[in-house]
Amino acid sequence: MKKVVTFLFIVLSSIAIAQNNTVAKQKFIKVKLNSCIEGEGYHLLLKEVLTDSRCPTGVDCIWAGQVSAIVAVYKDSKFIEEKTMVLTKTVDAENLKWINSYLNQSQRVINSLTISPYPNVKKVIKPEDYYLEIGYMQYN
Numbered sequence: 001m002k003k004v005v006t007f008l009f010i011v012l013s014s015i016a017i018a019q020n021n022t023v024a025k026q027k028f029i030k031v032k033l034n035s036c037i038e039g040e041g042y043h044l045l046l047k048e049v050l051t052d053s054r055c056p057t058g059v060d061c062i063w064a065g066q067v068s069a070i071v072a073v074y075k076d077s078k079f080i081e082e083k084t085m086v087l088t089k090t091v092d093a094e095n096l097k098w099i100n101s102y103l104n105q106s107q108r109v110i111n112s113l114t115i116s117p118y119p120n121v122k123k124v125i126k127p128e129d130y131y132l133e134i135g136y137m138q139y140n
Contacts, residue, residue, distance in 0.1 A: 024137045031132040042102045043074040056119035067115045109137040
């Protein structure tokens with residue numbers, strides 16, 4: 001019995017030592033309205049927030065709502081394409097895939113897309129205050 005316990009201890013210890021020690025760090029890119037953010041040859045531009053029907057903070061709603069915005073991509077000052085993104089509380093895989101295709105390699109593990117600021121019943125949001133926030137995991 002001692003030999004079995006010793007053998008299992010050695011196997012489990014070697015597995016624990018062999019683990020990859022990479023550390024993931026949450027980072028964010030903010031794409032402001034009508035302001036380009038550069039990335040490996042590509043520039044993202046939040047052109048316009050079309051609708052914002054999200055339930056404001058301080059109000060009880062039946063529906064959480066959504067926000068839609070136009071995001072454009074430029075490369076070397078040339079227009080590539082634009083997309084109307086509809087963002088809800090859940091992360092849309094299609095939006096993540098589209099944004100992911102234009103970010104550089106170190107930023108390719110995107111885990112969130114958000115239009116900020118979030119509506120509040122006590123504050124009116126000016127159109128120029130909106131920005132697209134892209135959250136990604138960066139591994140060392």
